[in-house]
Amino acid sequence: LGFKSKQGYVIYHSRVRRGGRKRPNHKGIVFGKPKHQGIHIKSKRSLRSVAEQRVGRRCGALRVLNSYWVGSDGTYKFYEVICVDPQHAAIRRDPRINWICSAKHKHREMRGLTATGKNTVVWAKATNSH
Numbered sequence: 001l002g003f004k005s006k007q008g009y010v011i012y013h014s015r016v017r018r019g020g021r022k023r024p025n026h027k028g029i030v031f032g033k034p035k036h037q038g039i040h041i042k043s044k045r046s047l048r049s050v051a052e053q054r055v056g057r058r059c060g061a062l063r064v065l066n067s068y069w070v071g072s073d074g075t076y077k078f079y080e081v082i083c084v085d086p087q088h089a090a091i092r093r094d095p096r097i098n099w100i101c102s103a104k105h106k107h108r109e110m111r112g113l114t115a116t117g118k119n120t121v122v123w124a125k126a127t128n129s130h
Helices: 047-058 089-093 115-127
Strands: 009-017 063-072 076-084
Touching (some): 009 047
Antiparallel strands (some): 063 076
16 A cells, blocks of 8 residues: 555544435425436545545645555444655655655545546546546
8 A cells, every 4th residue: 555654654544424425305306307316326436535535635735645444334434544744854765655745746636646546537437427
């Protein structure tokens, strides 16, 4: 996953509420065309990518490297998100990770450049959804 036990790496624990979004329609009645009559809406993004994006928004100075599933219960899924401090000297000097210090890697998680985001992008292209 890219984590090393050294200075400059941070692990955030994140929880995301499970399940999709239910459209707030009274008695489940939608007045409109059949295309728009779905009540339970599935998200295009995985819950893991949602966890990464929340951490990325909260910690603007850090770069999200990756994440992994920790556990789940009936209500939440728990993930740990690996972040890197691009200003830290230990990160800037390490040739294996200093690629993340360049400005083009700001908010990778928002643009689908982490592992789970790439899965979503590939899946969207394969199913031809717009």
